[in-house]
Amino acid sequence: MSISQPRHIALAGNPNCGKTSLFNQLTGSRQKVGNYAGVTVERKVGFFNTPRNTPIRVLDLPGAYSLSSTSPDEDITRDICLGRHPAEQQPDLLIGVIAASNLRLHLRFLLELKQIGRPVIVALNMMDEAEKAGLTIDVEGLSAALDMPVIPIVSLHKQGIAPLLAQLDAEITPPSPLPENTNFHVEVRRLIEEFVKQPATPRERLTDQLDRWTLHPVFGPLILLGILFIMFQTVFAWAQPIMDALGNGLNALGAWLLAPLPDGMLHSLLADGVVAGAGTVVVFLPQILILFLWIITLEESGYLPRAAFLLDRVMAMAGLSGRSFIPLLSSFACAIPGIMAARTIQNPRDRLVTILIAPLMTCSARLPVYTLLIGAFVPRHTVLGFMNLQGLVLFGLYAAAIISGIIAARIMTHGVASQEHPLLLELPPYRRPLLRSVALGLWQRAVMFLSRVGTIIVSLNVLLWGLSSFPLPPAHAAGAAIDYSIAGRIGHLMQPIFAPLGFNWQICVALIPGLAAREVAISSLATVYAIGTTDDDAGDKLLPILSSQWSMATAFALLAWYVYAPQCISTLAVMRRETRSLKVVLGAAAYLFGLAYLAAFLTHYITLKTL
Numbered sequence: 032m033s034i035s036q037p038r039h040i041a042l043a044g045n046p047n048c049g050k051t052s053l054f055n056q057l058t059g060s061r062q063k064v065g066n067y068a069g070v071t072v073e074r075k076v077g078f079f080n081t082p083r084n085t086p087i088r089v090l091d092l093p094g095a096y097s098l099s100s101t102s103p104d105e106d107i108t109r110d111i112c113l114g115r116h117p118a119e120q121q122p123d124l125l126i127g128v129i130a131a132s133n134l135r136l137h138l139r140f141l142l143e144l145k146q147i148g149r150p151v152i153v154a155l156n157m158m159d160e161a162e163k164a165g166l167t168i169d170v171e172g173l174s175a176a177l178d179m180p181v182i183p184i185v186s187l188h189k190q191g192i193a194p195l196l197a198q199l200d201a202e203i204t205p206p207s208p209l210p211e212n213t214n215f216h217v218e219v220r221r222l223i224e225e226f227v228k229q230p231a232t233p234r235e236r237l238t239d240q241l242d243r244w245t246l247h248p249v250f251g252p253l254i255l256l257g258i259l260f261i262m263f264q265t266v267f268a269w270a271q272p273i274m275d276a277l278g279n280g281l282n283a284l285g286a287w288l289l290a291p292l293p294d295g296m297l298h299s300l301l302a303d304g305v306v307a308g309a310g311t312v313v314v315f316l317p318q319i320l321i322l323f324l325w326i327i328t329l330e331e332s333g334y335l336p337r338a339a340f341l342l343d344r345v346m347a348m349a350g351l352s353g354r355s356f357i358p359l360l361s362s363f364a365c366a367i368p369g370i371m372a373a374r375t376i377q378n379p380r381d382r383l384v385t386i387l388i389a390p391l392m393t394c395s396a397r398l399p400v401y402t403l404l405i406g407a408f409v410p411r412h413t414v415l416g417f418m419n420l421q422g423l424v425l426f427g428l429y430a431a432a433i434i435s436g437i438i439a440a441r442i443m444t445h446g447v448a449s450q451e452h453p454l455l456l457e458l459p460p461y462r463r464p465l466l467r468s469v470a471l472g473l474w475q476r477a478v479m480f481l482s483r484v485g486t487i488i489v490s491l492n493v494l495l496w497g498l499s500s501f502p503l504p505p506a507h508a509a510g511a512a513i514d515y516s517i518a519g520r521i522g523h524l525m526q527p528i529f530a531p532l533g534f535n536w537q538i539c540v541a542l543i544p545g546l547a548a549r550e551v552a553i554s555s556l557a558t559v560y561a562i563g564t565t566d567d568d569a570g571d572k573l574l575p576i577l578s579s580q581w582s583m584a585t586a587f588a589l590l591a592w593y594v595y596a597p598q599c600i601s602t603l604a605v606m607r608r609e610t611r612s613l614k615v616v617l618g619a620a621a622y623l624f625g626l627a628y629l630a631a632f633l634t635h636y637i638t639l640k641t642l
């Protein structure tokens with residue numbers, strides 16, 4: 032079979048060889064790229080035209096070590112490449128992406144692609160790294176031996192993209208398959224011996240020098256702890272001045288916008304529902320961006336798999352393997368990609384347990400709740416001359432969640448060791464994060480956060496405003512107007528259930544819309560307190576209101592509640608999709624709410640007794 036106009040193509044290759052980077056170059060998309068195996072866990076579709084204007088539909092596939100895969104992400108790649116996927120036709124042509132700097136591993140999978148019987152173009156990526164390592168590759172010889180066109184590229188830049196595109200316009204026939212009894216390992220060794228010239232004395236890589244420290248049995252864990260510690264310190268220390276300025280700016284803007292409006296329902300809707308609600312959450316943008324600056328830098332640098340390696344023993348205590356580390360770490364950004372990343376885990380039990388404890392890893396949506404309460408109740412002291420007490424408390428909340436996750440996993444696995452394939456965790460070379468991609472990642476985060484505020488948070492707050500304002504109180508009502516409203520009544524009804532945790536009725540009201548997304552609890556509190564007072568700009572005074580009206584025990588109990596409570600409908604929905612089981616979701620919600628209640632109760636009790 033020969034085809035002159037391939038329309039459906041797919042990018043296939045080992046994990047971390049640069050498929051998504053190439054996909055982004057070809058299609059102009061901005062799919063997530065990172066320096067560790069298993070960034071892409073589902074197929075992504077893109078479109079572009081070749082120089083001769085042939086429209087192409089291209090798939091970016093999850094990385095795979097072989098076509099006889101056993102993990103859910105690799106299954107997708109195998110099924111698509113072999114034409115077994117229920118929703119995707121077999122590609123007319125495959126682009127086999129391999130890293131020139133890692134041929135020993137990547138050529139093996141390429142040989143499997145060759146056996147499929149479809150035309151394959153080889154994108155020989157990371158030529159820059161191969162050059163730095165002093166490798167010389169006989170591209171033409173390799174191409175002839177493989178019986179496939181080989182195009183050297185650097186998919187970080189445009190290098191080699193034009194010849195690759197031109198190749199898509201050329202007529203390509205499927206490569207002649209290798210004899211059936213070929214030993215792929217032997218064949219790979221032969222290809223490398225014949226076509227790759229290594230430098231006489233291999234250069235010591237910076238990566239190896241760094242690894243001597245970062246993987247050191249003593250210094251390694253200390254460095255990891257140090258990085259995490261600095262991360263939480265900076266989330267407070269760097270963000271505070273920007274947040275203060277942003278808060279003042281937003282207040283001024285709100286006041287200016289609302290000034291021409293006469294008092295009344297519309298004024299209240301905008302002031303208490305929209306400005307107070309959205310304003311209180313937007314202020315946290317700098318903190319979220321600083322957290323993501325760290326997460327993106329760690330992802331791009333190649334440090335994550337090292338951390339996974341270091342924590343392998345800790346994971347073993349939980350009955351899991353190092354494989355679970357990256358899904359869990361991703362959950363610190365948001366549990367949704369974290370739960371999806373669990374597709375890289377082959378063992379079904381490990382995968383399920385990882386999914387079940389992922390919501391315990393502190394996602395960024397908890398940050399506003401934590402910061403607000405810490406800001407109101409923990410003094411801005413310096414401890415031991417250099418540590419910020421607020422940052423320390425934040426660090427403690429994250430640590431509590433991690434330790435709880437380990438204990439929960441241990442209980443779920445009964446401490447039975449993981450049966451996960453003792454996979455050699457691939458350690459990619461360290462790469463300096465590109466300023467461009469860090470900036471792009473932050474920009475995407477900022478847009479995501481602001482659109483969340485603009486859509487879900489504002490709409491829930493307007494709804495809450497309605498529920499908190501109506502029905503209007505009777506003419507000579509004695510109490511506050513909000514007490515007569517639907518929300519007020521619901522809050523009072525719920526309060527006895529939460530009284531042992533020290534939650535007042537306002538918190539109970541905020542918890543309901545807070546089920547949709549965690550930050551909404553903050554904006555809801557702002558709205559409830561804004562409506563509940565006659566003060567015009569109570570919204571921007573949430574912090575002083577809380578510190579004067581709540582006890583320390585209540586605030587700490589709410590913090591403890593948020594460490595555990597699964598208050599995010601999207602997370603539960605993704606859990607259901609990934610496990611295909613409602614029972615799992617209900618079980619997860621039950622155990623997490625149970626933990627939240629217990630932790631909040633104990634925190635409240637202990638704080639009351641000790642302070």
Ligand SMILES: Nc1nc2c(ncn2[C@@H]2O[C@H](COP(=O)(O)OP(=O)(O)OP(=O)(O)O)[C@@H](O)[C@H]2O)c(=O)[nH]1
Nearest residue numbers: 046047048049050051052065069070071094185186
């Ligand atoms: N130096 C160099 N780095 C590259 C090149 N192409 C990609 N990278 C880096 O390699 C890492 C992996 O890139 P991705 O595009 O995410 O790789 P992938 O094959 O999609 O990985 P998975 O989705 O995990 O299978 C990232 O850190 C990229 O910035 C290249 O040509 N040169």
Ligand SMILES: [Mg+2]
Nearest residue numbers: 050051070071
């Ligand atoms: Mg990818």
